Amino acid sequence: MATAQPLEAPVSAERRSPLAVAFTALGWTVLILFAALEIFPFVFTVANSFKCLPAVQSYPRSLIPTPPFGVECTYQEGEQAGASRSASETSGALTFNPTLEGYQEIFDENLPRWLVNTAFFAVAVTILRLGFDSLAGYALARLKFPGNRLLFFTILGTMMVPPIVLLIPRFIILKQLSMLNTYQGLIVPLAVDAFGIFLMKQFFESIPGEIEEAALVDGANRFVLFWRVVLPMATPALTALAIFSFQGTWNDFLMPLIILSGNQDLWTLPLGLSFLRGAYGETLRWHAFLAGSVITTLPLALIFFYFQRYFVEGISYSGLKG
Amino acid sequence: MSEATTVMPKKRLTTMAAKKRQEAVAGYLFMTPALIIFLVFLIIPIGAAIYLSLTDWNGITPVFDKGAFKFVGLDNYSDLLRGYHTDDAGEIVKATTRQKDFFIALKNTTYYVLGVVPTQTILALILAVILNQRWLKARGFFRTAFYFPSITSSVVISIIFMWMFTRGGLVNTTIQALFGGYDNSQFINWLDDPRGVLHILLEQFGVTRTSVGGWASNRVFGLTLWEWISGPSITMSTIMILNTWTTIGTMMVIFLAALQNIPGSVYEAAAIDGANAWQIFRRITVPLLRPTTFFVVTLGLIGCFQIFDQVYVISSGGPAKTTYTIAYMVYLNGFDRSAMGLAAATAILLFIIIFAFTLLQRTIVKERANI
Numbered sequence: 001m002a003t004a005q006p007l008e009a010p011v012s013a014e015r016r017s018p019l020a021v022a023f024t025a026l027g028w029t030v031l032i033l034f035a036a037l038e039i040f041p042f043v044f045t046v047a048n049s050f051k052c053l054p055a056v057q058s059y060p061r062s063l064i065p066t067p068p069f070g071v072e073c074t075y076q077e078g079e080q081a082g083a084s085r086s087a088s089e090t091s092g093a094l095t096f097n098p099t100l101e102g103y104q105e106i107f108d109e110n111l112p113r114w115l116v117n118t119a120f121f122a123v124a125v126t127i128l129r130l131g132f133d134s135l136a137g138y139a140l141a142r143l144k145f146p147g148n149r150l151l152f153f154t155i156l157g158t159m160m161v162p163p164i165v166l167l168i169p170r171f172i173i174l175k176q177l178s179m180l181n182t183y184q185g186l187i188v189p190l191a192v193d194a195f196g197i198f199l200m201k202q203f204f205e206s207i208p209g210e211i212e213e214a215a216l217v218d219g220a221n222r223f224v225l226f227w228r229v230v231l232p233m234a235t236p237a238l239t240a241l242a243i244f245s246f247q248g249t250w251n252d253f254l255m256p257l258i259i260l261s262g263n264q265d266l267w268t269l270p271l272g273l274s275f276l277r278g279a280y281g282e283t284l285r286w287h288a289f290l291a292g293s294v295i296t297t298l299p300l301a302l303i304f305f306y307f308q309r310y311f312v313e314g315i316s317y318s319g320l321k322g
Numbered sequence: 323m324s325e326a327t328t329v330m331p332k333k334r335l336t337t338m339a340a341k342k343r344q345e346a347v348a349g350y351l352f353m354t355p356a357l358i359i360f361l362v363f364l365i366i367p368i369g370a371a372i373y374l375s376l377t378d379w380n381g382i383t384p385v386f387d388k389g390a391f392k393f394v395g396l397d398n399y400s401d402l403l404r405g406y407h408t409d410d411a412g413e414i415v416k417a418t419t420r421q422k423d424f425f426i427a428l429k430n431t432t433y434y435v436l437g438v439v440p441t442q443t444i445l446a447l448i449l450a451v452i453l454n455q456r457w458l459k460a461r462g463f464f465r466t467a468f469y470f471p472s473i474t475s476s477v478v479i480s481i482i483f484m485w486m487f488t489r490g491g492l493v494n495t496t497i498q499a500l501f502g503g504y505d506n507s508q509f510i511n512w513l514d515d516p517r518g519v520l521h522i523l524l525e526q527f528g529v530t531r532t533s534v535g536g537w538a539s540n541r542v543f544g545l546t547l548w549e550w551i552s553g554p555s556i557t558m559s560t561i562m563i564l565n566t567w568t569t570i571g572t573m574m575v576i577f578l579a580a581l582q583n584i585p586g587s588v589y590e591a592a593a594i595d596g597a598n599a600w601q602i603f604r605r606i607t608v609p610l611l612r613p614t615t616f617f618v619v620t621l622g623l624i625g626c627f628q629i630f631d632q633v634y635v636i637s638s639g640g641p642a643k644t645t646y647t648i649a650y651m652v653y654l655n656g657f658d659r660s661a662m663g664l665a666a667a668t669a670i671l672l673f674i675i676i677f678a679f680t681l682l683q684r685t686i687v688k689e690r691a692n693i
Contacts, residue, residue, distance in 0.1 A: 023599070024455075024457055027452040027455060027458070030448070030449070030452060031449070031452055031453070031458075031464055034445075034449060034468065034570075035463075035464055035467040035468065037567070038467050038468055038470065038471055038567065038570075038571070039467050039470070041482050041483075041486060042470070042471075042482075044486070044492060045482050045485075048485075057490070060491065060492040060495070061492065061495070061496065061499075131355075132355040132356050132359070133356070135352045135353070135355065135356070136352060136353050136355075136356035136357075138352060139348070139349045139350075139352035139353050140353075143345050143346070143348055143349035143352065144342070144345055144346065144349070145345065145346035145347075145348075145349030145350055146346065148349065151353065151357075154365075155356075155360065158360065158364050158365075160624075160677075161364070161368060161673065162624065162627075162628050162649075162669075162672065162673060162676060163628070164628055164630065164649045164652050164653075164669055164672060165367075165368070165371050165669040165670065165672070165673050166363075166364065166367045166368070166371070167652065167653075167656070167669065168370075168371060168374060168381075168652075168656050168662055168665055168666050168669065169366070169367030169368075169370035169371045169374065169666075170363055170367050171656075172370065172374075172385055173362065173363065173366065173367065173370075175384075175385075176385070176386070188359065188363070189359065189362075189363035191355075191359055192355065192356045192359040192360060197356060222344075222345075222348040222352075223348075223351075226352075247473055250475070251473075251474070251475040251476065251477075253475070253476055253477055253631045253634075254630060254631065257634075258657070269475070269477075270475050270476070270477035270478070271477075273477050273478070273481060274477050274634065274635050277481065277484075277635060284484075284485075286485050289481055289485065290481075290482070290485065292481075293478040293481050293482055296475055296477075296478050297474050297475070297478055300473050300474065300475075301470075301473075304470065304473050305466075308466060311469070311473070312465065312469070312575055312579075
């Protein structure tokens, strides 16, 4: 490799035909265009979440916040008290005066409660999956017991079943167990997942088993061994699993819709926002909606930027094994 | 291990057996939480879904009450597929709306899948190939930019797209600002336009329902032939753009990982043999990526056939039922129209369709590989 590098560089530099240059330029253009298309909706969303409603409607493209900050969207005093300021008073074509009224409005809609619920669900499901998936994955990878293979293929097979098919029977079972509209009703059915078991099994098979065997000869208990020796070695796989579980539960819509609709106090962020859309009907309060969208996305965005490597590795890992 | 057994046969064997038993017990204990949850919330539900699809349960009467539901055999399936069933007395009971709604949903979903899956696969492949070029700088930045939408909640993305695509919204006004001659009266009503894009296209060539002749009025599965060739409505197209936009990143990351696994020596050998860039792409990259493409297309098919969240938030099946999808019909039948048995039958049919499509594309990919 080290010897090949100096040889390679001059050759490729020499070979840069006009066609190759054109291709490079075309490649850059396509990439930049698509990157802009993927990112700008978020940029506009963040900017508009800080505008007054009339400005959102009339000047959605202004992106530069300028003072005065924290502008009032309605007149506070004088003849027009209570009336909202016109769009051009708080925004121009390029600049706008930021306000927090969208955030204020969505907070008044019980959003803090949804945020807490969503975080609780996501954390609870993630912790349970880390435990149960790795236990099952370890058993399938390392322990010999009758039915081992059969169980593995059954679990793998369940990944084929679309969640929509399970929707109605799960609803009935939860109803029978009196778990509809409860915290546990959403958490327990999601506490194990086939993808996680698969991920953990693959990981355990990829690490050598000598350390465990040595500990077993010393007479260690299997569970203690798993807890003290095996799990600490599995940190990379556990991190990937935690990230996927957290993201999946945080964003899940179908299960909360079926299980939690009847109890407003348990609504999650996606559920709350979607019901708010129904309640608003045609007169959508966009500044508040966009503020809610920003709040829903922000925690995941932070996790994503911090743990990016694991996201990408996990995705490509599942892709290559599939 | 075999050496040890020959040295001290008797004692070793008993401890071996005990160890094996202990290992098996541990195995089952480790599996217990997963097994219980899978059994109660996955295996039993699959069986229950099949059974419920053979009943007329309404979803409201408690399911274990006496007379809560009647076993009706394949009546639900017959309603959905044929538009009628025969009752106990041998009389034919019509269910035209059920059939029509199901096939509207099937038509919409199929157009949706046929539009989204190839587009997202091809775009993802192109982007991945460009990202994999040696000259590229800032690879990490682009990968992040493309992947970011995939981590965002479907509800949030639906809200953002609704906002951008409102009639006087960001998309229309931006098009207006960039290109002249697109004034307010011509604005596309993205979120509320039931016209099919193929119908609109045909109209450009002067083909309308009346001009094509009588055959277009023939009904197949409850819909006229003219209705079948509508293409996705404008509103459905908006949802298609949304979903392509969201999933490109995931698919691109999968393709990129596979591309990086192709050893550079393969390309070098081809270059020495005088292959040009297009030949290398066509004859080396694409064939080597076949398993990945299969995976990406399968993932796309399974995901797209289940499209629900975006429809629920953006259009609730409208305008004029043009965004009814099969998954949305499951929800509508079960939780809105109080026909749980019918909803279960719809869900089972959806499962069969997804399964069939996956098998079909598997055979296509295999046949291609043989050439």
